[in-house]
Amino acid sequence: MLEIDDSTDERYWASVERVVALAEDRGRAADGIPLLASVAVTHPEWPVRAGAVRLLARHHAGDPAADTAVAAATHDTVDWVAFTALKVIAEHRIAAAVPDLIRISGWPSNFTRPDWTRKPVGCGAALTKRALIAVFGTRDPAELRRLEDEYFSDMRARIEAARKRPRRNTDVVLVPGGPAIIGAEEKPDAFRMAQDDSTLRAVDVPAFLIDRTTVTNARYHAFLDEVGDSGEFDHPDQPLERSHRPAHWHDPRFNAPDLPVVGIDWYDAYAFAKWAGGSLPSEVQWEKAARGVDGRRYPWGEEWDPDRVNYVERSFGEEVADLDSLEALLVTVSQGGNPAHPVLPADALPQGASPYGALQMSGNVWELTRTNYYTGDDMDPFFKGRHPLDFMNRKEAFHVLRGGTWTSPRSCLTTFYRGKDLITDRHNEVGFRCVYEVSD
Incomplete structure (x- = not known):
């Protein structure tokens, strides 16, 4: 594409017209849709993005790829690009854009009701309303509600099926409803592992x-075999x-089926x-x-018992007394070497079970x-397309780990x-387990 000359207003708009004309020349044919879609984004x-949106609709309306690109343009950060997309959606009645229009204005069946209270209407809201009415005709x-339900019926069925997806594991334990003691009033020990949740509460x-x-x-392998790279x-x-294949999938110390x-x-x-x-x-x-419900210190009770847990002394075979000795031991870790057997099978050490029968909620792997970690709310990440260096200091990027792991001292195992x-970190010290709703 030609460069834009922005030395004066006249030259700017003239060069914009030349670029759009060139895009039309190259993108008029059916195989030009990818080019126009790329320019539009x-x-x-x-102005060039807006021109590409007009060209997509003018020459290729009805083609799924073109309609998808026009719909995406409704979310452009510059209003005139979004307005252009909304106008051509109304003109060509591009039904593929309905989900995008709904995201902007809400369900279409409400804003045509005379008694519906709404915020002040700007250009974008008015154009969105016009586009939705044009698409649904x-x-x-009442008719908009019927058509809306009909349009989204398949999507709602898929969402409902996903929400009610059957549990894929029978090896579960029930945690009954009721009170729980959460948090602790704890002071740093010889390992200086401070407990930051000092609010003991029910x-x-x-x-x-x-x-x-x-x-x-073994379970994770079944997931990979079924899902592959579908992204479902x-x-x-x-x-x-990126795929879901574990980083240590080919390390014999970590890849046995029962680990x-x-x-x-x-x-x-x-x-x-x-x-x-x-x-x-x-x-x-x-x-x-x-x-x-009794606020116990370890899953098995109040008293420390090293025979019930896999932690740093068991995995490395050496005792540690304080932070200095712990760090001196941890720096001996090596790829494929030390320790030779860091993790135990997931069902090992049944004597360390929690009150409900869950195993290894202390040690073996963080969960x-x-x-x-900072807000206590469910994670709601928004880092797609960014490198971890861009968000590694953002509080929104850190989740809570629980239970300690094979490199942990005793103070992390409560x-x-x-x-x-x-x-986005992928450690050989971290795993997880799932929770499920209780069926009626």
């Missing part, structure tokens, strides 16, 4: 089911062009949980499943949750200790 000058509220937790063990490589269960914010899957990040765990018919646990759900991790 990526060209740095908004009526202003009657909260009511509805009943739920939770995996008895962390997700194993991916979080909308998942990084582009917890590791080398996955939060997006991987999210997709697996959705595929499995559940979700990642909230921090509170995880703590109740590990702790029960991902859906809770943001039922209330909170760890955190960046949403």
